[in-house]
Amino acid sequence: MKFNSISSFIAAIGLLLGVQTYAANTLELHGALSVKGNQIVDASGKPTSFAGPSLFWSNTGWGADRYYNAEVVESVVKNWNATIIRAAIGADKNGGYLADPEGNFKKVTTVVDAAIAQGIYVIVDWHSHDAEKHPEAALEFFTRVATKYGDKPNVIYEIYNEPLNNTDWATQIKPYAEKLVAKIRSIDPDNLIIVGTQTWSQDVDKAAEDPIKNVSNLAYTLHFYAGTHKQDLRDKAKKALDKGIALMVTEWGTVNANGDGAVDKEETQRWLDFMREHNLSHCNWALNDKKEGASHLINGTKPDGNWTDKDFTESGLYVKNVIQNWNQAKLQ
Structure with a gap:
Protein backbone atom coordinates (compact mmCIF):
# COMPACT_ATOMS: atom_id res chain seq x y z
CA MET A 1 0.00 0.00 0.00
CA GLY A 31 2.07 22.32 1.93
CA ALA A 32 4.09 25.33 0.83
CA LEU A 33 3.45 26.50 -2.73
CA SER A 34 6.15 27.48 -5.19
CA VAL A 35 6.60 28.33 -8.86
CA LYS A 36 8.15 25.86 -11.25
CA GLY A 37 8.29 27.10 -14.83
CA ASN A 38 4.82 28.37 -15.71
CA GLN A 39 3.12 26.32 -12.99
CA ILE A 40 2.32 26.85 -9.34
CA VAL A 41 3.16 23.59 -7.61
CA ASP A 42 2.63 22.17 -4.15
CA ALA A 43 5.26 20.86 -1.75
CA SER A 44 5.49 17.58 -3.65
CA GLY A 45 6.19 19.43 -6.90
CA LYS A 46 2.76 18.66 -8.37
CA PRO A 47 0.97 21.39 -10.37
CA THR A 48 -2.22 22.23 -8.58
CA SER A 49 -4.99 24.80 -8.47
CA PHE A 50 -7.28 26.10 -5.77
CA ALA A 51 -10.73 27.68 -5.88
CA GLY A 52 -12.53 30.05 -3.57
CA PRO A 53 -14.19 33.44 -3.23
CA SER A 54 -12.79 36.94 -3.14
CA LEU A 55 -14.15 39.26 -0.53
CA PHE A 56 -15.24 42.75 -1.67
CA TRP A 57 -13.31 45.96 -0.93
CA SER A 58 -12.50 46.11 2.79
CA ASN A 59 -12.90 49.90 2.99
CA THR A 60 -14.30 51.14 6.28
CA GLY A 61 -17.84 52.44 5.88
CA TRP A 62 -18.57 50.70 2.58
CA GLY A 63 -20.48 47.85 4.22
CA ALA A 64 -18.71 44.86 2.73
CA ASP A 65 -16.20 44.76 5.55
CA ARG A 66 -18.77 43.07 7.78
CA TYR A 67 -18.10 39.87 5.83
CA TYR A 68 -14.46 39.98 6.96
CA ASN A 69 -14.98 37.58 9.85
CA ALA A 70 -14.01 34.09 10.95
CA GLU A 71 -17.53 32.69 10.58
CA VAL A 72 -17.63 33.56 6.88
CA VAL A 73 -14.22 31.97 6.28
CA GLU A 74 -15.28 28.81 8.12
CA SER A 75 -18.52 28.69 6.15
CA VAL A 76 -16.91 28.85 2.71
CA VAL A 77 -14.44 26.14 3.72
CA LYS A 78 -17.00 23.75 5.19
CA ASN A 79 -19.95 24.46 2.89
CA TRP A 80 -18.28 25.46 -0.38
CA ASN A 81 -15.10 23.32 -0.16
CA ALA A 82 -13.11 26.53 -0.66
CA THR A 83 -9.36 25.99 -0.57
CA ILE A 84 -8.38 29.65 -0.96
CA ILE A 85 -9.87 33.04 -0.11
CA ARG A 86 -8.88 36.56 -1.10
CA ALA A 87 -8.93 39.56 1.22
CA ALA A 88 -9.30 42.63 -1.01
CA ILE A 89 -7.81 45.30 1.23
CA GLY A 90 -8.85 48.68 -0.12
CA ALA A 91 -5.82 50.92 -0.44
CA ASP A 92 -6.39 54.45 -1.63
CA LYS A 93 -10.12 55.13 -1.83
CA ASN A 94 -12.32 56.50 0.97
CA GLY A 95 -12.06 54.27 4.01
CA GLY A 96 -9.08 52.37 2.62
CA TYR A 97 -5.73 51.63 4.23
CA LEU A 98 -4.37 55.11 3.60
CA ALA A 99 -7.31 56.63 5.49
CA ASP A 100 -7.77 53.91 8.12
CA PRO A 101 -4.65 51.75 8.39
CA GLU A 102 -5.46 50.09 11.70
CA GLY A 103 -9.07 49.34 10.83
CA ASN A 104 -8.09 47.73 7.55
CA PHE A 105 -5.15 45.84 9.00
CA LYS A 106 -7.51 44.37 11.58
CA LYS A 107 -9.49 42.97 8.64
CA VAL A 108 -6.27 41.43 7.31
CA THR A 109 -5.51 39.68 10.58
CA THR A 110 -9.10 38.51 11.04
CA VAL A 111 -9.29 36.84 7.64
CA VAL A 112 -5.72 35.52 7.60
CA ASP A 113 -5.97 34.07 11.10
CA ALA A 114 -9.25 32.40 10.15
CA ALA A 115 -7.75 30.98 6.95
CA ILE A 116 -4.81 29.60 8.89
CA ALA A 117 -7.18 28.03 11.42
CA GLN A 118 -9.14 26.41 8.57
CA GLY A 119 -5.99 25.23 6.79
CA ILE A 120 -6.54 27.06 3.49
CA TYR A 121 -4.54 29.54 1.45
CA VAL A 122 -5.26 33.26 1.68
CA ILE A 123 -4.41 36.06 -0.72
CA VAL A 124 -3.67 39.42 0.87
CA ASP A 125 -4.51 41.82 -1.95
CA TRP A 126 -3.51 45.50 -2.11
CA HIS A 127 -6.76 46.45 -3.79
CA SER A 128 -5.91 49.51 -5.85
CA HIS A 129 -6.00 50.87 -9.39
CA ASP A 130 -3.28 53.45 -8.66
CA ALA A 131 -0.78 51.71 -6.39
CA GLU A 132 2.25 53.18 -8.15
CA LYS A 133 1.16 56.62 -6.84
CA HIS A 134 1.58 55.51 -3.21
CA PRO A 135 4.53 53.08 -3.14
CA GLU A 136 5.55 53.95 0.42
CA ALA A 137 2.13 52.98 1.75
CA ALA A 138 2.29 49.64 -0.07
CA LEU A 139 5.81 49.03 1.24
CA GLU A 140 4.69 49.75 4.80
CA PHE A 141 1.62 47.54 4.43
CA PHE A 142 3.42 44.51 3.06
CA THR A 143 6.24 44.93 5.57
CA ARG A 144 3.61 44.52 8.28
CA VAL A 145 1.99 41.54 6.56
CA ALA A 146 5.28 39.75 5.85
CA THR A 147 6.64 40.40 9.34
CA LYS A 148 3.52 38.96 10.96
CA TYR A 149 2.80 36.09 8.56
CA GLY A 150 5.95 35.42 6.55
CA ASP A 151 6.45 32.08 8.29
CA LYS A 152 2.93 30.90 7.38
CA PRO A 153 2.79 29.03 4.05
CA ASN A 154 -0.93 29.85 3.80
CA VAL A 155 -0.22 33.47 2.90
CA ILE A 156 0.05 34.78 -0.67
CA TYR A 157 0.95 38.41 -1.38
CA GLU A 158 -0.92 40.18 -4.19
CA ILE A 159 0.89 43.50 -4.46
CA TYR A 160 -1.29 45.36 -7.00
CA ASN A 161 -4.86 44.45 -7.82
CA GLU A 162 -5.56 46.07 -11.19
CA PRO A 163 -3.32 48.65 -12.83
CA LEU A 164 -5.22 50.73 -15.38
CA ASN A 165 -4.92 50.46 -19.15
CA ASN A 166 -2.78 53.61 -19.34
CA THR A 167 -0.44 52.53 -16.53
CA ASP A 168 2.58 51.22 -18.42
CA TRP A 169 4.02 47.84 -17.50
CA ALA A 170 7.67 48.63 -18.25
CA THR A 171 7.95 52.13 -16.80
CA GLN A 172 5.42 52.15 -13.95
CA ILE A 173 4.10 48.76 -12.86
CA LYS A 174 7.31 46.76 -13.09
CA PRO A 175 9.48 49.29 -11.17
CA TYR A 176 6.82 49.50 -8.46
CA ALA A 177 6.61 45.71 -8.27
CA GLU A 178 10.37 45.27 -8.07
CA LYS A 179 10.48 47.51 -4.98
CA LEU A 180 7.65 45.63 -3.32
CA VAL A 181 9.08 42.22 -4.18
CA ALA A 182 12.50 43.17 -2.82
CA LYS A 183 11.00 44.37 0.46
CA ILE A 184 8.85 41.25 0.91
CA ARG A 185 11.74 38.94 0.03
CA SER A 186 13.95 40.66 2.62
CA ILE A 187 11.49 39.36 5.23
CA ASP A 188 9.87 36.30 3.66
CA PRO A 189 12.13 34.35 1.28
CA ASP A 190 9.61 31.98 -0.24
CA ASN A 191 5.84 32.62 -0.02
CA LEU A 192 4.12 33.30 -3.35
CA ILE A 193 4.03 36.87 -4.65
CA ILE A 194 1.48 37.76 -7.33
CA VAL A 195 2.09 40.83 -9.53
CA GLY A 196 -0.74 42.77 -11.18
CA THR A 197 -0.54 43.49 -14.90
CA GLN A 198 -1.54 46.34 -17.18
CA THR A 199 -5.17 46.95 -18.28
CA TRP A 200 -6.97 45.74 -15.17
CA SER A 201 -4.63 42.72 -14.99
CA GLN A 202 -5.30 41.50 -18.51
CA ASP A 203 -2.04 42.33 -20.34
CA VAL A 204 -0.17 39.31 -19.03
CA ASP A 205 1.58 39.08 -22.41
CA LYS A 206 3.44 42.32 -21.68
CA ALA A 207 4.66 40.93 -18.38
CA ALA A 208 5.73 37.72 -20.12
CA GLU A 209 7.79 39.70 -22.64
CA ASP A 210 9.50 41.68 -19.87
CA PRO A 211 9.27 39.67 -16.63
CA ILE A 212 10.73 40.47 -13.24
CA LYS A 213 13.95 38.50 -13.02
CA ASN A 214 15.98 36.71 -10.37
CA VAL A 215 13.07 36.28 -7.96
CA SER A 216 11.69 32.90 -6.95
CA ASN A 217 8.04 32.00 -6.48
CA LEU A 218 6.67 34.91 -8.48
CA ALA A 219 3.48 34.75 -10.56
CA TYR A 220 1.36 37.28 -12.41
CA THR A 221 -2.27 38.31 -12.14
CA LEU A 222 -4.91 37.48 -14.74
CA HIS A 223 -8.43 38.88 -14.31
CA PHE A 224 -11.48 38.28 -16.47
CA TYR A 225 -15.23 38.82 -16.48
CA ALA A 226 -16.94 36.24 -18.65
CA GLY A 227 -19.61 38.57 -20.01
CA THR A 228 -16.94 40.85 -21.46
CA HIS A 229 -13.70 38.93 -21.91
CA LYS A 230 -13.66 36.15 -24.48
CA GLN A 231 -11.27 34.03 -26.52
CA ASP A 232 -8.90 36.90 -27.26
CA LEU A 233 -8.00 37.19 -23.59
CA ARG A 234 -7.59 33.43 -23.27
CA ASP A 235 -5.24 33.59 -26.27
CA LYS A 236 -3.27 36.34 -24.53
CA ALA A 237 -3.06 34.24 -21.36
CA LYS A 238 -1.94 31.19 -23.32
CA LYS A 239 0.77 33.28 -24.98
CA ALA A 240 2.02 34.38 -21.56
CA LEU A 241 2.06 30.81 -20.27
CA ASP A 242 3.92 29.67 -23.37
CA LYS A 243 6.52 32.35 -22.69
CA GLY A 244 7.09 30.72 -19.30
CA ILE A 245 5.42 32.85 -16.64
CA ALA A 246 3.01 31.49 -14.03
CA LEU A 247 -0.46 33.00 -13.67
CA MET A 248 -3.08 33.18 -10.94
CA VAL A 249 -6.65 34.36 -11.50
CA THR A 250 -7.02 36.29 -8.26
CA GLU A 251 -10.31 37.79 -9.45
CA TRP A 252 -12.89 36.73 -12.02
CA GLY A 253 -16.57 37.22 -12.65
CA THR A 254 -19.42 35.36 -14.28
CA VAL A 255 -20.95 38.65 -15.44
CA ASN A 256 -19.85 41.82 -17.26
CA ALA A 257 -16.66 43.71 -16.45
CA ASN A 258 -18.66 46.44 -14.71
CA GLY A 259 -19.68 43.83 -12.13
CA ASP A 260 -23.28 43.68 -13.25
CA GLY A 261 -25.51 41.72 -15.61
CA ALA A 262 -26.63 38.12 -15.80
CA VAL A 263 -24.38 35.07 -15.55
CA ASP A 264 -22.82 34.21 -18.90
CA LYS A 265 -22.78 30.46 -18.34
CA GLU A 266 -21.48 29.52 -21.78
CA GLU A 267 -18.45 31.82 -21.65
CA THR A 268 -17.84 31.09 -17.98
CA GLN A 269 -17.63 27.38 -18.79
CA ARG A 270 -15.01 28.12 -21.44
CA TRP A 271 -12.99 29.99 -18.85
CA LEU A 272 -13.40 27.21 -16.29
CA ASP A 273 -12.15 24.69 -18.83
CA PHE A 274 -9.18 26.95 -19.58
CA MET A 275 -8.29 27.36 -15.91
CA ARG A 276 -8.52 23.65 -15.26
CA GLU A 277 -6.46 22.81 -18.34
CA HIS A 278 -3.68 25.13 -17.20
CA ASN A 279 -3.95 24.55 -13.42
CA LEU A 280 -4.88 28.15 -12.63
CA SER A 281 -6.00 28.92 -9.10
CA HIS A 282 -8.86 31.38 -8.92
CA CYS A 283 -11.04 33.51 -6.64
CA ASN A 284 -14.47 34.70 -7.76
CA TRP A 285 -15.69 38.26 -7.24
CA ALA A 286 -17.35 38.86 -4.85
CA LEU A 287 -18.48 37.56 -1.48
CA ASN A 288 -20.75 40.49 -0.75
CA ASP A 289 -24.39 41.60 -0.92
CA LYS A 290 -24.11 44.69 -3.12
CA LYS A 291 -26.99 45.02 -5.58
CA GLU A 292 -25.10 43.91 -8.67
CA GLY A 293 -24.77 40.73 -10.68
CA ALA A 294 -21.33 39.73 -9.43
CA SER A 295 -22.33 39.57 -5.77
CA HIS A 296 -22.72 36.13 -4.23
CA LEU A 297 -25.40 37.14 -1.73
CA ILE A 298 -28.69 38.98 -2.03
CA ASN A 299 -28.82 42.40 -0.45
CA GLY A 300 -29.24 42.31 3.32
CA THR A 301 -27.84 38.80 3.87
CA LYS A 302 -26.39 38.44 7.36
CA PRO A 303 -22.61 38.05 7.59
CA ASP A 304 -22.77 34.96 9.80
CA GLY A 305 -22.10 32.27 7.18
CA ASN A 306 -25.34 30.45 8.01
CA TRP A 307 -26.73 30.74 4.51
CA THR A 308 -29.23 28.70 2.55
CA ASP A 309 -29.80 28.74 -1.20
CA LYS A 310 -32.37 31.52 -0.87
CA ASP A 311 -29.60 33.84 0.36
CA PHE A 312 -27.60 33.51 -2.86
CA THR A 313 -27.83 35.41 -6.12
CA GLU A 314 -27.79 33.65 -9.48
CA SER A 315 -24.04 34.14 -9.65
CA GLY A 316 -23.56 33.10 -6.03
CA LEU A 317 -25.29 29.75 -6.51
CA TYR A 318 -23.39 29.12 -9.72
CA VAL A 319 -20.02 30.00 -8.21
CA LYS A 320 -20.63 28.04 -5.02
CA ASN A 321 -21.21 24.96 -7.17
CA VAL A 322 -18.04 25.63 -9.16
CA ILE A 323 -15.96 25.91 -6.00
CA GLN A 324 -17.58 22.88 -4.36
CA ASN A 325 -16.66 20.71 -7.33
CA TRP A 326 -13.32 22.19 -8.30
CA ASN A 327 -11.06 19.82 -6.45
CA GLN A 328 -10.70 16.56 -8.32
CA ALA A 329 -9.59 14.78 -5.16
CA LYS A 330 -11.87 15.50 -2.22
CA LEU A 331 -10.49 15.80 1.28
CA GLN A 332 -10.96 12.54 3.12
Whole structure:
Protein backbone atom coordinates (compact mmCIF):
# COMPACT_ATOMS: atom_id res chain seq x y z
CA MET A 1 0.00 0.00 0.00
CA LYS A 2 1.36 3.44 -0.97
CA PHE A 3 0.59 6.71 0.75
CA ASN A 4 0.80 10.16 -0.88
CA SER A 5 0.96 12.07 2.39
CA ILE A 6 1.50 11.63 6.11
CA SER A 7 -2.17 12.41 6.67
CA SER A 8 -3.32 9.56 4.45
CA PHE A 9 -0.98 7.17 6.26
CA ILE A 10 -2.41 8.25 9.62
CA ALA A 11 -5.94 7.87 8.27
CA ALA A 12 -5.19 4.34 7.07
CA ILE A 13 -3.76 3.35 10.45
CA GLY A 14 -6.87 4.77 12.09
CA LEU A 15 -9.11 2.65 9.89
CA LEU A 16 -7.12 -0.46 10.72
CA LEU A 17 -7.38 0.28 14.42
CA GLY A 18 -11.06 1.18 14.24
CA VAL A 19 -10.58 4.67 15.67
CA GLN A 20 -11.84 8.04 14.50
CA THR A 21 -9.55 9.52 11.86
CA TYR A 22 -8.41 13.08 11.28
CA ALA A 23 -9.43 14.81 8.04
CA ALA A 24 -6.44 16.56 6.53
CA ASN A 25 -6.99 20.15 5.53
CA THR A 26 -5.81 21.81 2.32
CA LEU A 27 -2.51 23.06 3.70
CA GLU A 28 -1.67 19.67 5.18
CA LEU A 29 -2.36 18.01 1.85
CA HIS A 30 -0.40 20.46 -0.29
CA GLY A 31 2.07 22.32 1.93
CA ALA A 32 4.09 25.33 0.83
CA LEU A 33 3.45 26.50 -2.73
CA SER A 34 6.15 27.48 -5.19
CA VAL A 35 6.60 28.33 -8.86
CA LYS A 36 8.15 25.86 -11.25
CA GLY A 37 8.29 27.10 -14.83
CA ASN A 38 4.82 28.37 -15.71
CA GLN A 39 3.12 26.32 -12.99
CA ILE A 40 2.32 26.85 -9.34
CA VAL A 41 3.16 23.59 -7.61
CA ASP A 42 2.63 22.17 -4.15
CA ALA A 43 5.26 20.86 -1.75
CA SER A 44 5.49 17.58 -3.65
CA GLY A 45 6.19 19.43 -6.90
CA LYS A 46 2.76 18.66 -8.37
CA PRO A 47 0.97 21.39 -10.37
CA THR A 48 -2.22 22.23 -8.58
CA SER A 49 -4.99 24.80 -8.47
CA PHE A 50 -7.28 26.10 -5.77
CA ALA A 51 -10.73 27.68 -5.88
CA GLY A 52 -12.53 30.05 -3.57
CA PRO A 53 -14.19 33.44 -3.23
CA SER A 54 -12.79 36.94 -3.14
CA LEU A 55 -14.15 39.26 -0.53
CA PHE A 56 -15.24 42.75 -1.67
CA TRP A 57 -13.31 45.96 -0.93
CA SER A 58 -12.50 46.11 2.79
CA ASN A 59 -12.90 49.90 2.99
CA THR A 60 -14.30 51.14 6.28
CA GLY A 61 -17.84 52.44 5.88
CA TRP A 62 -18.57 50.70 2.58
CA GLY A 63 -20.48 47.85 4.22
CA ALA A 64 -18.71 44.86 2.73
CA ASP A 65 -16.20 44.76 5.55
CA ARG A 66 -18.77 43.07 7.78
CA TYR A 67 -18.10 39.87 5.83
CA TYR A 68 -14.46 39.98 6.96
CA ASN A 69 -14.98 37.58 9.85
CA ALA A 70 -14.01 34.09 10.95
CA GLU A 71 -17.53 32.69 10.58
CA VAL A 72 -17.63 33.56 6.88
CA VAL A 73 -14.22 31.97 6.28
CA GLU A 74 -15.28 28.81 8.12
CA SER A 75 -18.52 28.69 6.15
CA VAL A 76 -16.91 28.85 2.71
CA VAL A 77 -14.44 26.14 3.72
CA LYS A 78 -17.00 23.75 5.19
CA ASN A 79 -19.95 24.46 2.89
CA TRP A 80 -18.28 25.46 -0.38
CA ASN A 81 -15.10 23.32 -0.16
CA ALA A 82 -13.11 26.53 -0.66
CA THR A 83 -9.36 25.99 -0.57
CA ILE A 84 -8.38 29.65 -0.96
CA ILE A 85 -9.87 33.04 -0.11
CA ARG A 86 -8.88 36.56 -1.10
CA ALA A 87 -8.93 39.56 1.22
CA ALA A 88 -9.30 42.63 -1.01
CA ILE A 89 -7.81 45.30 1.23
CA GLY A 90 -8.85 48.68 -0.12
CA ALA A 91 -5.82 50.92 -0.44
CA ASP A 92 -6.39 54.45 -1.63
CA LYS A 93 -10.12 55.13 -1.83
CA ASN A 94 -12.32 56.50 0.97
CA GLY A 95 -12.06 54.27 4.01
CA GLY A 96 -9.08 52.37 2.62
CA TYR A 97 -5.73 51.63 4.23
CA LEU A 98 -4.37 55.11 3.60
CA ALA A 99 -7.31 56.63 5.49
CA ASP A 100 -7.77 53.91 8.12
CA PRO A 101 -4.65 51.75 8.39
CA GLU A 102 -5.46 50.09 11.70
CA GLY A 103 -9.07 49.34 10.83
CA ASN A 104 -8.09 47.73 7.55
CA PHE A 105 -5.15 45.84 9.00
CA LYS A 106 -7.51 44.37 11.58
CA LYS A 107 -9.49 42.97 8.64
CA VAL A 108 -6.27 41.43 7.31
CA THR A 109 -5.51 39.68 10.58
CA THR A 110 -9.10 38.51 11.04
CA VAL A 111 -9.29 36.84 7.64
CA VAL A 112 -5.72 35.52 7.60
CA ASP A 113 -5.97 34.07 11.10
CA ALA A 114 -9.25 32.40 10.15
CA ALA A 115 -7.75 30.98 6.95
CA ILE A 116 -4.81 29.60 8.89
CA ALA A 117 -7.18 28.03 11.42
CA GLN A 118 -9.14 26.41 8.57
CA GLY A 119 -5.99 25.23 6.79
CA ILE A 120 -6.54 27.06 3.49
CA TYR A 121 -4.54 29.54 1.45
CA VAL A 122 -5.26 33.26 1.68
CA ILE A 123 -4.41 36.06 -0.72
CA VAL A 124 -3.67 39.42 0.87
CA ASP A 125 -4.51 41.82 -1.95
CA TRP A 126 -3.51 45.50 -2.11
CA HIS A 127 -6.76 46.45 -3.79
CA SER A 128 -5.91 49.51 -5.85
CA HIS A 129 -6.00 50.87 -9.39
CA ASP A 130 -3.28 53.45 -8.66
CA ALA A 131 -0.78 51.71 -6.39
CA GLU A 132 2.25 53.18 -8.15
CA LYS A 133 1.16 56.62 -6.84
CA HIS A 134 1.58 55.51 -3.21
CA PRO A 135 4.53 53.08 -3.14
CA GLU A 136 5.55 53.95 0.42
CA ALA A 137 2.13 52.98 1.75
CA ALA A 138 2.29 49.64 -0.07
CA LEU A 139 5.81 49.03 1.24
CA GLU A 140 4.69 49.75 4.80
CA PHE A 141 1.62 47.54 4.43
CA PHE A 142 3.42 44.51 3.06
CA THR A 143 6.24 44.93 5.57
CA ARG A 144 3.61 44.52 8.28
CA VAL A 145 1.99 41.54 6.56
CA ALA A 146 5.28 39.75 5.85
CA THR A 147 6.64 40.40 9.34
CA LYS A 148 3.52 38.96 10.96
CA TYR A 149 2.80 36.09 8.56
CA GLY A 150 5.95 35.42 6.55
CA ASP A 151 6.45 32.08 8.29
CA LYS A 152 2.93 30.90 7.38
CA PRO A 153 2.79 29.03 4.05
CA ASN A 154 -0.93 29.85 3.80
CA VAL A 155 -0.22 33.47 2.90
CA ILE A 156 0.05 34.78 -0.67
CA TYR A 157 0.95 38.41 -1.38
CA GLU A 158 -0.92 40.18 -4.19
CA ILE A 159 0.89 43.50 -4.46
CA TYR A 160 -1.29 45.36 -7.00
CA ASN A 161 -4.86 44.45 -7.82
CA GLU A 162 -5.56 46.07 -11.19
CA PRO A 163 -3.32 48.65 -12.83
CA LEU A 164 -5.22 50.73 -15.38
CA ASN A 165 -4.92 50.46 -19.15
CA ASN A 166 -2.78 53.61 -19.34
CA THR A 167 -0.44 52.53 -16.53
CA ASP A 168 2.58 51.22 -18.42
CA TRP A 169 4.02 47.84 -17.50
CA ALA A 170 7.67 48.63 -18.25
CA THR A 171 7.95 52.13 -16.80
CA GLN A 172 5.42 52.15 -13.95
CA ILE A 173 4.10 48.76 -12.86
CA LYS A 174 7.31 46.76 -13.09
CA PRO A 175 9.48 49.29 -11.17
CA TYR A 176 6.82 49.50 -8.46
CA ALA A 177 6.61 45.71 -8.27
CA GLU A 178 10.37 45.27 -8.07
CA LYS A 179 10.48 47.51 -4.98
CA LEU A 180 7.65 45.63 -3.32
CA VAL A 181 9.08 42.22 -4.18
CA ALA A 182 12.50 43.17 -2.82
CA LYS A 183 11.00 44.37 0.46
CA ILE A 184 8.85 41.25 0.91
CA ARG A 185 11.74 38.94 0.03
CA SER A 186 13.95 40.66 2.62
CA ILE A 187 11.49 39.36 5.23
CA ASP A 188 9.87 36.30 3.66
CA PRO A 189 12.13 34.35 1.28
CA ASP A 190 9.61 31.98 -0.24
CA ASN A 191 5.84 32.62 -0.02
CA LEU A 192 4.12 33.30 -3.35
CA ILE A 193 4.03 36.87 -4.65
CA ILE A 194 1.48 37.76 -7.33
CA VAL A 195 2.09 40.83 -9.53
CA GLY A 196 -0.74 42.77 -11.18
CA THR A 197 -0.54 43.49 -14.90
CA GLN A 198 -1.54 46.34 -17.18
CA THR A 199 -5.17 46.95 -18.28
CA TRP A 200 -6.97 45.74 -15.17
CA SER A 201 -4.63 42.72 -14.99
CA GLN A 202 -5.30 41.50 -18.51
CA ASP A 203 -2.04 42.33 -20.34
CA VAL A 204 -0.17 39.31 -19.03
CA ASP A 205 1.58 39.08 -22.41
CA LYS A 206 3.44 42.32 -21.68
CA ALA A 207 4.66 40.93 -18.38
CA ALA A 208 5.73 37.72 -20.12
CA GLU A 209 7.79 39.70 -22.64
CA ASP A 210 9.50 41.68 -19.87
CA PRO A 211 9.27 39.67 -16.63
CA ILE A 212 10.73 40.47 -13.24
CA LYS A 213 13.95 38.50 -13.02
CA ASN A 214 15.98 36.71 -10.37
CA VAL A 215 13.07 36.28 -7.96
CA SER A 216 11.69 32.90 -6.95
CA ASN A 217 8.04 32.00 -6.48
CA LEU A 218 6.67 34.91 -8.48
CA ALA A 219 3.48 34.75 -10.56
CA TYR A 220 1.36 37.28 -12.41
CA THR A 221 -2.27 38.31 -12.14
CA LEU A 222 -4.91 37.48 -14.74
CA HIS A 223 -8.43 38.88 -14.31
CA PHE A 224 -11.48 38.28 -16.47
CA TYR A 225 -15.23 38.82 -16.48
CA ALA A 226 -16.94 36.24 -18.65
CA GLY A 227 -19.61 38.57 -20.01
CA THR A 228 -16.94 40.85 -21.46
CA HIS A 229 -13.70 38.93 -21.91
CA LYS A 230 -13.66 36.15 -24.48
CA GLN A 231 -11.27 34.03 -26.52
CA ASP A 232 -8.90 36.90 -27.26
CA LEU A 233 -8.00 37.19 -23.59
CA ARG A 234 -7.59 33.43 -23.27
CA ASP A 235 -5.24 33.59 -26.27
CA LYS A 236 -3.27 36.34 -24.53
CA ALA A 237 -3.06 34.24 -21.36
CA LYS A 238 -1.94 31.19 -23.32
CA LYS A 239 0.77 33.28 -24.98
CA ALA A 240 2.02 34.38 -21.56
CA LEU A 241 2.06 30.81 -20.27
CA ASP A 242 3.92 29.67 -23.37
CA LYS A 243 6.52 32.35 -22.69
CA GLY A 244 7.09 30.72 -19.30
CA ILE A 245 5.42 32.85 -16.64
CA ALA A 246 3.01 31.49 -14.03
CA LEU A 247 -0.46 33.00 -13.67
CA MET A 248 -3.08 33.18 -10.94
CA VAL A 249 -6.65 34.36 -11.50
CA THR A 250 -7.02 36.29 -8.26
CA GLU A 251 -10.31 37.79 -9.45
CA TRP A 252 -12.89 36.73 -12.02
CA GLY A 253 -16.57 37.22 -12.65
CA THR A 254 -19.42 35.36 -14.28
CA VAL A 255 -20.95 38.65 -15.44
CA ASN A 256 -19.85 41.82 -17.26
CA ALA A 257 -16.66 43.71 -16.45
CA ASN A 258 -18.66 46.44 -14.71
CA GLY A 259 -19.68 43.83 -12.13
CA ASP A 260 -23.28 43.68 -13.25
CA GLY A 261 -25.51 41.72 -15.61
CA ALA A 262 -26.63 38.12 -15.80
CA VAL A 263 -24.38 35.07 -15.55
CA ASP A 264 -22.82 34.21 -18.90
CA LYS A 265 -22.78 30.46 -18.34
CA GLU A 266 -21.48 29.52 -21.78
CA GLU A 267 -18.45 31.82 -21.65
CA THR A 268 -17.84 31.09 -17.98
CA GLN A 269 -17.63 27.38 -18.79
CA ARG A 270 -15.01 28.12 -21.44
CA TRP A 271 -12.99 29.99 -18.85
CA LEU A 272 -13.40 27.21 -16.29
CA ASP A 273 -12.15 24.69 -18.83
CA PHE A 274 -9.18 26.95 -19.58
CA MET A 275 -8.29 27.36 -15.91
CA ARG A 276 -8.52 23.65 -15.26
CA GLU A 277 -6.46 22.81 -18.34
CA HIS A 278 -3.68 25.13 -17.20
CA ASN A 279 -3.95 24.55 -13.42
CA LEU A 280 -4.88 28.15 -12.63
CA SER A 281 -6.00 28.92 -9.10
CA HIS A 282 -8.86 31.38 -8.92
CA CYS A 283 -11.04 33.51 -6.64
CA ASN A 284 -14.47 34.70 -7.76
CA TRP A 285 -15.69 38.26 -7.24
CA ALA A 286 -17.35 38.86 -4.85
CA LEU A 287 -18.48 37.56 -1.48
CA ASN A 288 -20.75 40.49 -0.75
CA ASP A 289 -24.39 41.60 -0.92
CA LYS A 290 -24.11 44.69 -3.12
CA LYS A 291 -26.99 45.02 -5.58
CA GLU A 292 -25.10 43.91 -8.67
CA GLY A 293 -24.77 40.73 -10.68
CA ALA A 294 -21.33 39.73 -9.43
CA SER A 295 -22.33 39.57 -5.77
CA HIS A 296 -22.72 36.13 -4.23
CA LEU A 297 -25.40 37.14 -1.73
CA ILE A 298 -28.69 38.98 -2.03
CA ASN A 299 -28.82 42.40 -0.45
CA GLY A 300 -29.24 42.31 3.32
CA THR A 301 -27.84 38.80 3.87
CA LYS A 302 -26.39 38.44 7.36
CA PRO A 303 -22.61 38.05 7.59
CA ASP A 304 -22.77 34.96 9.80
CA GLY A 305 -22.10 32.27 7.18
CA ASN A 306 -25.34 30.45 8.01
CA TRP A 307 -26.73 30.74 4.51
CA THR A 308 -29.23 28.70 2.55
CA ASP A 309 -29.80 28.74 -1.20
CA LYS A 310 -32.37 31.52 -0.87
CA ASP A 311 -29.60 33.84 0.36
CA PHE A 312 -27.60 33.51 -2.86
CA THR A 313 -27.83 35.41 -6.12
CA GLU A 314 -27.79 33.65 -9.48
CA SER A 315 -24.04 34.14 -9.65
CA GLY A 316 -23.56 33.10 -6.03
CA LEU A 317 -25.29 29.75 -6.51
CA TYR A 318 -23.39 29.12 -9.72
CA VAL A 319 -20.02 30.00 -8.21
CA LYS A 320 -20.63 28.04 -5.02
CA ASN A 321 -21.21 24.96 -7.17
CA VAL A 322 -18.04 25.63 -9.16
CA ILE A 323 -15.96 25.91 -6.00
CA GLN A 324 -17.58 22.88 -4.36
CA ASN A 325 -16.66 20.71 -7.33
CA TRP A 326 -13.32 22.19 -8.30
CA ASN A 327 -11.06 19.82 -6.45
CA GLN A 328 -10.70 16.56 -8.32
CA ALA A 329 -9.59 14.78 -5.16
CA LYS A 330 -11.87 15.50 -2.22
CA LEU A 331 -10.49 15.80 1.28
CA GLN A 332 -10.96 12.54 3.12
